[in-house]
Amino acid sequence: xxxxxxxxxxxxxxxxxxxxxxxxxxxxxxxxxxxxxxxxxxxxxxxxxxxxxxxxxxxxxxxxxxxxxxxxxxxxxxxxxxxxxxxxxxxxxxxxxxxxxxxxxxxxxxxxxx
Numbered sequence: 184x185x186x187x188x189x190x191x192x193x194x195x196x197x198x199x200x201x202x203x204x205x206x207x208x209x210x211x212x213x214x215x216x217x218x219x220x221x222x223x224x225x226x227x228x229x230x231x232x233x234x235x236x237x238x239x240x241x242x243x244x245x246x247x248x249x250x251x252x253x254x255x256x257x258x259x260x261x262x263x264x265x266x267x268x269x270x271x272x273x274x275x276x277x278x279x280x281x282x283x284x285x286x287x288x289x290x291x292x293x294x295x296x297x
Contacts, residue, residue: 184243187220225249238287250280 189195190213205213219228226246233242258273 184220184245187216225253240287242284242287247280247284251277254280 219232220226220243221228226249229243229246233240254273254276258276259270260273262268262270
């Protein structure tokens with residue numbers, strides 16, 4: 184995402200003549216990066232990519248924070264038909280997300296500490 188943000192920054196994006204000189208291979212690489220980090224389907228291509236490579240890797244935390252927001256805002260804390268009972272499905276989704284983050288964190292720290 185940092186590379187895309189840099190390429191899309193106003194000073195870089197406005198370099199029309201420079202962009203016109205790029206070869207097709209470079210433009211295809213740029214497009215592949217854009218496709219990978221597309222927010223379409225909740226970053227589906229990116230999620231599939233990191234799932235396929237597995238740990239250790241340093242994932243883009245923004246995707247996880249977006250998921251955290253959707254879990255928190257999109258699910259009620261209590262059951263609709265039983266307002267005195269906690270919505271355990273929401274807690275389960277949150278726990279799965281935390282486990283995913285910890286998986287990458289644990290794998291990376293184990294690699295460096297040995």
